[in-house]
Amino acid sequence: MTRIERVVVPLRVLLVLGFAGLVVAQTFSLPGQFRYMAEQNPDLGPVPWLLLAFAVLEVLCIQVVIVCTWRLLTLVRADRIFSDESFGWVDGIVWALVVGWVLLAGVSAFIVGVIYFTPELRDPGTPMLLFGLVLIGGVVVLTVVVLRALLRQAAVLRADMEDVI
Incomplete structure (x- = not known):
């Protein structure tokens, strides 16, 4: 193995x-x-x-x-993994994460708006938790975008090395 x-x-x-x-x-x-x-x-x-x-x-x-x-x-x-085929799958991951993040941000904004305008629900814990989740989701999305760029650079370098060899 x-x-x-x-x-x-x-x-x-x-x-x-x-x-x-x-x-x-x-x-x-x-x-x-x-x-x-x-x-x-x-x-x-x-x-x-x-x-x-x-x-x-x-x-x-x-x-x-x-x-x-x-x-x-x-x-x-x-x-x-350094072929063009891999970029389609990485793009699928990026878009799924973006859609999930946008949904989370939208629902979180709605929930925070409901809490803000409902005086009996003004507990700061829920908005802080939702803000933290949206923040972490954004970090994950941007990290995967950076990893995609690194994969692209590695694919170009590998192609260059194969041309040399």
Whole structure:
């Protein structure tokens, strides 16, 4: 077993387990939780169902990242990670993260607005938590964009080295 196989195989096992857990969450846990919320708080109107849509879309973004990561691992094993094919999968990860981040920022802004304009809900903890999550999400998105640029540079350098050799 090569050095890379020692990392790729366990990572693939974890990706499969994570993907399966997300499918279970999407189909059973999240709908059940938000249905229960709607039943217990009928005065919320459509809010639980909007939050369900948000949660399912966020999970879908994570699933896209998992699938793209799986494909990149296939390219790593085949020693083709520096090919043009890999950039499509990395772009898939970037766009999934951007969509997830924009959704999170939008829902967070809405929730903070509701809290701000509802005097009995003015607990500073929730807005601070949401701001922190949006900040961390932005850092993750920008880090992946930088890693994509590094992959591009490495691909160019590898192509140059292959031309020399």
